[in-house]
Amino acid sequence: MSNASMPKIELPGIRNVLAVASGKGGVGKSTVAVNIAVALQMQGLRVGLLDADIYGPSIPLMLGVQGQVDQATTPLPLDRHGLKVMSIGFLVPPEKAVIWRGPMIHRALTQFLTQLDWGELDFLVIDLPPGTGDAQLTLTQTVPLSAAVVVTTPQEVSLIDARKGLEMFREVRVPVLGIIENMSYFMGDDGKKYEPFRSGGGARLARHCSVPYLGEIPIDARVAASGDEGTPLVARHPDSPAAQAFDRIAKVVRRELESAPAANPLPGLEMT
Amino acid sequence: MTPTRIRLARPDQLTILWQDGLTTCHPLERLRKACPCASCREESGQTADPFRVLKPAELEPLRLVKIEPVGHYAYKILWSDGHDTGIYSLEYLRGLEKPELIPTT
Ligand SMILES: Nc1ncnc2c1ncn2[C@@H]1O[C@H](COP(=O)(O)OP(=O)(O)O)[C@@H](O)[C@H]1O
Numbered sequence: 001m002s003n004a005s006m007p008k009i010e011l012p013g014i015r016n017v018l019a020v021a022s023g024k025g026g027v028g029k030s031t032v033a034v035n036i037a038v039a040l041q042m043q044g045l046r047v048g049l050l051d052a053d054i055y056g057p058s059i060p061l062m063l064g065v066q067g068q069v070d071q072a073t074t075p076l077p078l079d080r081h082g083l084k085v086m087s088i089g090f091l092v093p094p095e096k097a098v099i100w101r102g103p104m105i106h107r108a109l110t111q112f113l114t115q116l117d118w119g120e121l122d123f124l125v126i127d128l129p130p131g132t133g134d135a136q137l138t139l140t141q142t143v144p145l146s147a148a149v150v151v152t153t154p155q156e157v158s159l160i161d162a163r164k165g166l167e168m169f170r171e172v173r174v175p176v177l178g179i180i181e182n183m184s185y186f187m188g189d190d191g192k193k194y195e196p197f198r199s200g201g202g203a204r205l206a207r208h209c210s211v212p213y214l215g216e217i218p219i220d221a222r223v224a225a226s227g228d229e230g231t232p233l234v235a236r237h238p239d240s241p242a243a244q245a246f247d248r249i250a251k252v253v254r255r256e257l258e259s260a261p262a263a264n265p266l267p268g269l270e271m272t
Numbered sequence: 273m274t275p276t277r278i279r280l281a282r283p284d285q286l287t288i289l290w291q292d293g294l295t296t297c298h299p300l301e302r303l304r305k306a307c308p309c310a311s312c313r314e315e316s317g318q319t320a321d322p323f324r325v326l327k328p329a330e331l332e333p334l335r336l337v338k339i340e341p342v343g344h345y346a347y348k349i350l351w352s353d354g355h356d357t358g359i360y361s362l363e364y365l366r367g368l369e370k371p372e373l374i375p376t377t
């Protein structure tokens with residue numbers, strides 16, 4: 001299937017659209033999406049975050065939004081931690097969303113992108129649903145993605161599915177900025193580094209598939225606690241090693257996308 | 273390095289102004305001979321065919337008919353001799369002629 005086979009949504013006010021993807025659920029994709037978005041925002045950029053993981057919308061919890069939002073009184077996207085945020089979880093309880101069918105979900109996401117007032121954004125970060133099924137394929141083909149990052153854990157089962165994700169982006173010609181290995185290691189109270197899973201899998205996969213390796217995020221109870229309490233780690237514990245890893249990744253994303261000439265097309269011939 | 277302006281300041285010369293303020297001037301004959309496409313590269317490695325009949329367009333002075341961006345990395349040129357398979361990458365173009373500092377008019 002080619003990229004040209006489906007018309008792309010136009011997002012004129014948004015300069016870069018970054019997809020955060022994973023082959024499996026539970027690897028920390030939403031955590032990475034939220035923290036990269038806040039890191040970019042803290043670096044002074046205008047950033048939006050779209051929760052496209054219809055089957056497990058966790059962005060509301062991670063940003064401290066409880067229950068549903070009354071559209072009549074609260075304009076969407078919401079303003080949270082300096083981000084413009086939208087999630088299907090703002091409109092329906094997560095347990096209701098799971099019964100939705102593909103086309104309905106796609107229509108909802110298209111509406112979120114085209115009907116809401118996102119204003120001018122330097123980055124829109126999209127938390128994609130995990131996996132490489134039809135829903136993901138349709139999304140990657142209709143949303144004008146500038147690039148993607150793929151999140152995996154060091155376990156073999158996660159790496160195998162991450163690889164399918166890489167192949168999907170290759171097929172739809174979305175550049176992959178790199179692989180992020182989450183939950184790579186933890187620091188013991190004794191100051192030693194522990195690797196509960198066989199380490200180095202993310203880096204190996206990157207090498208094998210010729211995409212950059214963006215680095216690893218340690219296991220840190222503060223990552224989960226910050227998510228559960230609604231203030232992302234990079235805002236709450238900016239000096240923690242995990243927050244610094246997110247910040248570094250956000251900088252690489254900027255370097256890769258802002259230096260890409262995509263913003264200015266090459267000049268044409270002037271007739272003089 | 274990316275160009276900011278590209279123009280035919282003279283009918284026989286393509287002028288490219290680059291982001292860093294330097295300019296490269298490309299005489300069209302030289303630019304045509306430097307065509308990076310596979311068939312031109314092959315030809316330039318061989319001795320010229322003495323019996324080759326010139327096409328009418330080749331007897332006229334060479335003109336650049338069209339130059340258009342290819343993605344964000346190159347230009348494709350259509351020449352008056354009908355040749356159009358050369359994709360000149362920005363890097364290649366910048367290296368073809370010595371960049372100079374020329375005040376813009
Ligand atoms: N580096 C980490 N250290 C500790 N806990 C983490 C880390 N990354 C993610 N988690 C926790 O793991 C769980 C799953 O993460 P989540 O981002 O929701 O995964 P996904 O979006 O891939 O399903 C969450 O409770 C989250 O707080």
Ligand SMILES: [Mg+2]
Pocket residue numbers: 029030031053056057058
């Ligand atoms: Mg999630």
Ligand SMILES: [Zn+2]
Pocket residue numbers: 307308309310311312313355357358
């Ligand atoms: Zn040629």
